[in-house]
Amino acid sequence: MPPVLDRIDKRILAALQRNGRMSNVELAKEVGLSPTPCLRRVRMLEDAGIIDRYVALLNPxxxxxxxxxxxxxxxxxxxxxxxxxxxxxxxxxxxxxxxxxxxxxxxxxxxxxxxxxxxxxxxxxxxxxxxxxxxxxxxxxxxxxxxxxxxxxx
Known part of the structure; x- marks a missing residue:
């Protein structure tokens, strides 16, 4: 069963899907958190396998x-x-x-x-x-x- 994601988790995921190179400080600002709890949430999403990996999308x-x-x-x-x-x-x-x-x-x-x-x-x-x-x-x-x-x- 997938973990329950709150509004902030979803905002973090949406932001990282648009720009996976965004710094934690930029991400925290965008989702309305301070950097430490933002990073904690990102790590939780990574540990849960929701964020599988970070990649560069190439222009073929x-x-x-x-x-x-x-x-x-x-x-x-x-x-x-x-x-x-x-x-x-x-x-x-x-x-x-x-x-x-x-x-x-x-x-x-x-x-x-x-x-x-x-x-x-x-x-x-x-x-x-x-x-x-x-x-x-x-x-x-x-x-x-x-x-x-x-x-x-x-």
Missing amino acids: TKLGVTTTVFVRVWLEGQDEDTVSHFVKAIQASPEVVECHLMAGDCDFLLRVVAKNIETYRQFQAEYLARVKGVRRLKTDIPMQKVKLSWEIPL
């Missing part, structure tokens, strides 16, 4: 990574060995930035990033399609990114 375009695709994957079977082998192959692939085991039409849904469509095509042909147990792949290419947010509604 600035790094020359201009292509994002979504790949639906169907496996030959859903037995433990086939699924486990596929999961290990995906976890070893830096191009796959998200992977979800699905209920529904396909077995997995992947979000894959690449420098361009040709680089993705090579990744698909030379890696994804060759993973043991993969029966079928279907790639969907988004035309426009409408929204991308990592903030969890509180």
Whole structure:
């Protein structure tokens, strides 16, 4: 059962989701606490695993990574060995930035990033399609990114 968060905890989390590099003094001021109790609350949220980690969100375009695709994957079977082998192959692939085991039409849904469509095509042909147990792949290419947010509604 998730811990009960009060209004101040939620304000702390909202502020840190917007700017994880905010100093404790800035955070305390924003949420209306003095620095010591603010830091105590942040540590409690970290210890409880609510704050999992702090990361830098990179701009892929600035790094020359201009292509994002979504790949639906169907496996030959859903037995433990086939699924486990596929999961290990995906976890070893830096191009796959998200992977979800699905209920529904396909077995997995992947979000894959690449420098361009040709680089993705090579990744698909030379890696994804060759993973043991993969029966079928279907790639969907988004035309426009409408929204991308990592903030969890509180």
